[in-house]
Amino acid sequence: MSIDWQLAATVGKKVARPGPITTGYTLTAAREELASSAVAAEAPVREVTGLADGLPVPTARILDRGGWIEAATLSMSAMLDTEEEDSKPGISGRLAGVQAGGVLALLSGAILGQYDPFTPDPESGNDGVLMLVTPNIIAVERALHVVPGDFRLWVCLHEVTHRVQFSANPWLRDYMSSNVEALTAENSESSSEMVGRISAAMKNGRQREKGIVGAMQLLQSPEQYEAFSRMMMLGTLLEGHADHVMDAVGPAKVPTVDRIRTAFDKRRTRPQNPVQRLLRALLGMDAKLAQYIRGKAFVDEVVGTVGMTRFNAIWTGPETMPLPTEIEQPRLWIDRVL
Incomplete structure (x- = not known):
């Protein structure tokens, strides 16, 4: 269409x-x-x-x-x-x-x-x-x-x-484009195959995953979900790295950076009324917020452990992108890649 x-x-x-x-x-x-x-x-x-x-x-x-x-x-x-x-x-x-x-x-x-x-x-x-x-x-x-x-x-x-x-x-652009193409491709599964896969997933306990990731895993084909996972990890890395840099530049360039960060984070997580919460969920804004938080924690820990020069090995290619488990446990990425 x-x-x-x-x-x-x-x-x-x-x-x-x-x-x-x-x-x-x-x-x-x-x-x-x-x-x-x-x-x-x-x-x-x-x-x-x-x-x-x-x-x-x-x-x-x-x-x-x-x-x-x-x-x-x-x-x-x-x-x-x-x-x-x-x-x-x-x-x-x-x-x-x-x-x-x-x-x-x-x-x-x-x-x-x-x-x-x-x-x-x-x-x-x-x-x-x-x-x-x-x-x-x-x-x-x-x-x-x-x-x-x-x-x-x-x-x-x-x-x-x-x-x-x-x-x-420059490879990042093609990597993102290829994953978007896979994510938006027509699902070749038949209705019976999709129902069978969702049923099997729920029996295996995969429905316990929370939020948007769990829903995507149930509704997408395996190929689409893999592309979705890669996009989530890429977005988490890009946003977390950018947030890390914002604060790493420090008060030498942005004298009130600490005040800005505190006020901005408080605004991001302030209580929402039911309509606002629904809109945020539909637009994926809560998932985006999670990317900032998880990604920055990952980058902060890796850079704090090995320094920015060694961290930059992450930009080598798709194989050095962090895996979902590594975002939560940065030491696993350090052990695998460095």
């Missing part, structure tokens, strides 16, 4: 909530500071990670919520649609476009920044573009009562780390 991504962008921009009220001067100043912070973040990220030294520094795209929705639809169209480009979406494709637009509208109010490895940079034409969503960053820094300049640089450190991860290790 070809999703109508153009319709998704139209719907998403139409129903997305407006950003916080700001003056034109404040908005312009924030955009300019985010652009300069994205450049300023490159040197400390490269120094801390030991990655991408000498590569050119690209310009970040500073977007509003509508701009992010447009960029997201372009990225997902390139990543997910495998049908001919000139094929027109049918009724099911338009319906899927409306649904995708609604999801993107919700996400557009939560995304602070994003590195998209699948969309070409408008300036250089190279794969990968770094995006920062100005109204969301302003909204969060106001809610946390933190120093705006410090918070903007702190956010840029995270997103620039993602850019450096992919630019220093």
